[in-house]
Amino acid sequence: MALHFSSAHPISALHPLLCFFLHDTYPEMEYASGLQRQLASMKKNLFDQGYLDEQFYQLEELQDESSPNFVEEVVTLFFRDSSRLVANIDQALQKYPQDFRRLDNFMHQLKGSASSIGAAKMKNECTSFREFCNKENREGCLRSFQKVKKEHAVLKQKLENYFQLLKQVGPVDKATHSGN
Amino acid sequence: MEEGEGSNGGVFEGGLEVRVLVVDDSPVERRMVEGLLKKSGAMFQVIAVDSGKRAMEVLGLTDDKAEHPTVDHQKVDIILTDYSMPEMTGYDLLKTVKEQSCRKPIPVIIMSSENEPQRISRCRAIGAEDFILKPLQTNDVLRLRSYARPTELSPRTGTKRKMTLELMAENSGSDRRPRLAGLAVS
Numbered sequence: 001m002a003l004h005f006s007s008a009h010p011i012s013a014l015h016p017l018l019c020f021f022l023h024d025t026y027p028e029m030e031y032a033s034g035l036q037r038q039l040a041s042m043k044k045n046l047f048d049q050g051y052l053d054e055q056f057y058q059l060e061e062l063q064d065e066s067s068p069n070f071v072e073e074v075v076t077l078f079f080r081d082s083s084r085l086v087a088n089i090d091q092a093l094q095k096y097p098q099d100f101r102r103l104d105n106f107m108h109q110l111k112g113s114a115s116s117i118g119a120a121k122m123k124n125e126c127t128s129f130r131e132f133c134n135k136e137n138r139e140g141c142l143r144s145f146q147k148v149k150k151e152h153a154v155l156k157q158k159l160e161n162y163f164q165l166l167k168q169v170g171p172v173d174k175a176t177h178s179g180n
Numbered sequence: 181m182e183e184g185e186g187s188n189g190g191v192f193e194g195g196l197e198v199r200v201l202v203v204d205d206s207p208v209e210r211r212m213v214e215g216l217l218k219k220s221g222a223m224f225q226v227i228a229v230d231s232g233k234r235a236m237e238v239l240g241l242t243d244d245k246a247e248h249p250t251v252d253h254q255k256v257d258i259i260l261t262d263y264s265m266p267e268m269t270g271y272d273l274l275k276t277v278k279e280q281s282c283r284k285p286i287p288v289i290i291m292s293s294e295n296e297p298q299r300i301s302r303c304r305a306i307g308a309e310d311f312i313l314k315p316l317q318t319n320d321v322l323r324l325r326s327y328a329r330p331t332e333l334s335p336r337t338g339t340k341r342k343m344t345l346e347l348m349a350e351n352s353g354s355d356r357r358p359r360l361a362g363l364a365v366s
Contacts, residue, residue: 055315058315073211117208
């Protein structure tokens, strides 16, 4: 927040004094404030670009003093589990003849987990994959799976960056839905 | 410890505790449901397992129960199970629980990401108390409180969601656990 001092304002006389007392802390405060803005912007982009949906707010709502790292914990759990499922699907796609039911089961699990953390783009790509599965369209499944893997990798990177920045910012008040 | 059926939960400081057995093969969804239940208030004690088979063990409904009569089976007040699970589905678990616990049936609520009317009616037909769409929300968890099982002495209520849990003072001469009574839950 910028502080504006008018030369006509009596408090302007205090400005040098304030700077003198705060000179050690004001740059730090400004830095912290900048990080918070960066964090808020990053989070807003995740939602605006469709990577996350409202379900992510549900995760945040469940974070409190008794579970201070709930969001990161669940997201970490998600990427551990989803990586396993992606590997299973990759393997299953190499087999011939294709077991579409098995593929669909794996993708159903992946979609469910993605949905639970609000991973919107991933969830949508999982849905597309399952549609190809239902039609037993192997080529469609292969193309769709590339998109699933891409969205998985992109989201993983973005959320890793987000949590890294969150750690730098430190404990903050719960973010509003506007992401500010 | 007593068998899994016939429990009305323990009493802990602050009020009635309802033991919820959460059954889901997804670790993410288990953690989410656990978080939701714990956030909703201290009244839920959560037991989370990753399969129908494991749920059967917790409930004391496995075949080897007779071989291990001293196994400490946990009491469960509500079962919240995913529908789609490998080997033993939520439907299979529901069917088994309803068949086994006919004397004091444990409420079973099915969770599913698929909003399929046939699936819902199939579950309700064999006694599922409710069917909740995933991902679960806070409102869904609050509904669970209305499914805490009544005792034999609870009066009839006007709506299906209102139940009365009856408190019986613990008899110093018996092993019966105290239960909550006279409390209308809506």
